[in-house]
Amino acid sequence: MTLIQAKKEHALEELYKRYSPKMNLYFCRMFYGDYEKGKDFTHDLFLKVIEKASYFNTGMNFSTWLYTLASNMCKNEFKKERIRNDTSFPSQSSNFQEDYERQIDMQSFNEELYIALKEIDYEHKTAFLLRYGSELSIKEIACILDCPEGTVKSRLYYTIKYLSKKLTIYKQS
C-alpha cells in the first residue's frame, strides 16, 4: 500500500491480484448473486483505493480497510436502490462447473438464500456475509462496521436464526 501511495503500478497490480477475487465475491453476494454488478463494484472499489491511498494508515490492516470501503459502497448503493424502489431480483449468473446435480441443489439453495437475505437489513446482512462469506473475524467485522463486537455477535445469531426458519429447501432434502 505504501507503494501505491508512491504511485507504483506494479503494486496496484499485486493488490488487485490478491484482493479482487475476494472483493468480487463479496459484492456479488451483497447484491444477491449479481455477478456483473459485483465486477463493476470491484473495479470502482480499486478506483477508490487509488483515490484514497493517501488516507490509508499503513499501521492498519489493508484487508479491513478494503472491506470498510466496500461496505460503505454497498450501503450507498442500497440507499440509492431504496430511492429507486427497485425490487427486481437479479438473475443468477454464477457459472457453476462442478457436479451438475449438486450445482442444481446449490443453485436453488443459493436463490433461496439470496431471497432471504434480501429481506434482512443492511447491517445484519453485511455482518453475516463478512463472517461466513469472507470468513473475517468478529473483531475485524466490528472494526469494518464500526460497532462493538457484541453487536456483531448478536447480528450473526439473529441472522442465522432467521435463515434457519426461512430456508426450507435443505430441510426437505
Place this chain on the structure above:
Amino acid sequence: MSMNHDLFNILPGLENLLRKKSFVELDQTELDSVLQYLSEDEYEELRTTLHTVEDCFRSEEKSIKPSIRLNPALTGALLTKDKKNNLLSQYPVLNILKKPIPAYQVVLLMTLFFIIVIFYRMEDKNFNQPVPVADNKFEEEKIVETDTGENSPPEAQHLTATAQKKSKKRHNYIGLKEKENNLPDMNIIEKENRKMVLNNIEITSFQKKGKNISAEPNLIKFLVTAN
C-alpha cells in the same frame, strides 16, 4: 427453551460448537450450557443452516473465477492521480485541499475564535471611552431666508406663531430626555456624570433665557437629588 435470547453473546462458544460439533458430540459441560437455552432440534437446526450456508459460499467461490488481470482503466487512473500530485508538489498551498474534514474544522474554529476576540475588544474600547469635558457642539449654521409669513392673513400668522411656540416648548422638554436616552452604553457612574452635565447645561440655558426653573419638574427633581 428460549431461542429468542441473543445466544452468541450469552454462550460465547456457541458459534464454534455449531460449526464443529453435532448435538451428540457435545461433552457434558457443553451439553449443560446448551440445554439451558436450546433443545436438540433447535441446536441441530441452527447447525444445519450454518453448514449449508458455508458450503454454499464455498462452492460459489470455486465456481466464480473473476479475472485478476488489472483493468487498463485502473492503471490510467493511477497515472492521472500522479499528474495531479505533481501539481500539488509545485504549489504546496493546494495541499490544504487534501486534508480531511478536521483540518477545515480547525481553520473554521480559529476564524470564529478571532472574530469573537475582535468583537469583544471593540466592545471594551467603547466601554473605556473617556467622558468628554463638554458634550455640546456649537456649529455655525447659515439660516436660509424663508417666507416669514408677513404677507399672509392675520389668522394664519396667529396660527403659525402658536404652533412655533408649542414646538419650541416640546423641543426643549424632549431634547433633554432624548439626550439622556441616547447615551451610549457605559457604566452607571459615567452615565450619572453625563446626566449631571446635561442637566447643568439645561439649567444654565434656562437661567440665560430668564425662565423659572420651578416650571420644569425634571430639573427640580435633579436639583433635589443633587443637593
